[in-house]
Amino acid sequence: MSGYHEREHFRSLFHDELAALFSQRPTDGAACISGGPSRSDTGAIFPAVTFADVPLGSMMDNDALPRVCGLSCLAPLDALGPGGRTGSPELMVAVGNGSGSLTPAFGCGGRATTVTPNSSTSSLSAEAAGEEDADRCKKEEQQEEEGDTSKKVKKPNKQGERRQREPRFAFVTESEVDHLEDGYRWRKYGQKAVKNSPYPRSYYRCTTQKCPVKKRVERSYQNSTIVITTYEGRHTHRCPATVRGSTLLLPPPLMSTSFFQDLVMQQAHQLTSTANQMPPLQLLEFSHYGLLQDMFPSLAHHGQP
């Protein structure tokens, strides 16, 4: 398949899925970064990069992520469809795989996820904690703040404080596996039917104590092979898969996701602080695995099975 067609395929995915995502939250700023070439549990796509390898803290400008990752700006989200909105701190990165051998499950070991060697494309929508953050997650935040998990519902915030909402990132991934391994441990706490979709949405919470991170997993109603995983919040701990030892000694999949997520999360926070300087949206794309290898030389060492 040519690069052009890959790109068109990407755009199709974004158009349908991300537009739907964004349309659900018309007031949110959003950044979309594709989760990119990922591997099943059995494989490694992301390289062995530790947090120390990338100056996350120094990523202050809006193109930091692409720069760090070696990405290039492709197009504004507007080009992808109605989901794009102006005025929001949005960033879209598409990490595509031209080889057609990628699967979305980030390896974490332990779970015997069977993934067919289907072509996989991942994307990530990051909704930066923006100016319109209060509504959606208010109750969750209040609950977290109060450390109250026993009450059925949360109390309203009488003080009217507007807490900064955690950034949200929606990975759009072609996968036959719903729950993608990402190196963290999750507990499912709910499942809801999705309107206009035969596929339910699952709600997960990070099992680490006091870690506020949640994620939602749902399948596209249009393409059942597409899984949309939305992360919310930042982990207050390191990836469990990496704490046992040096990340450099771990298999790439274990750290790759946490690396990438934190990279993206970091970027989203930066988006928050630099929203005013941001273009409406950027679309960036990895088209080929080879690019990743260029970016992350260690990838070549870990290789693929």
Add this chain to the structure above:
DNA sequence: CGAATTTGACCGGCGC
């Protein structure tokens, strides 16, 4: 037997 998942109920926000 403890941990994880399932699932129906419940609540708050929002649009009409």
Add this chain to the structure above:
DNA sequence: GCGCCGGTCAAATTCG
């Protein structure tokens, strides 16, 4: 005010 919907809770159930 009402109904719809998204998100969460928690008891029951299943799993390892």
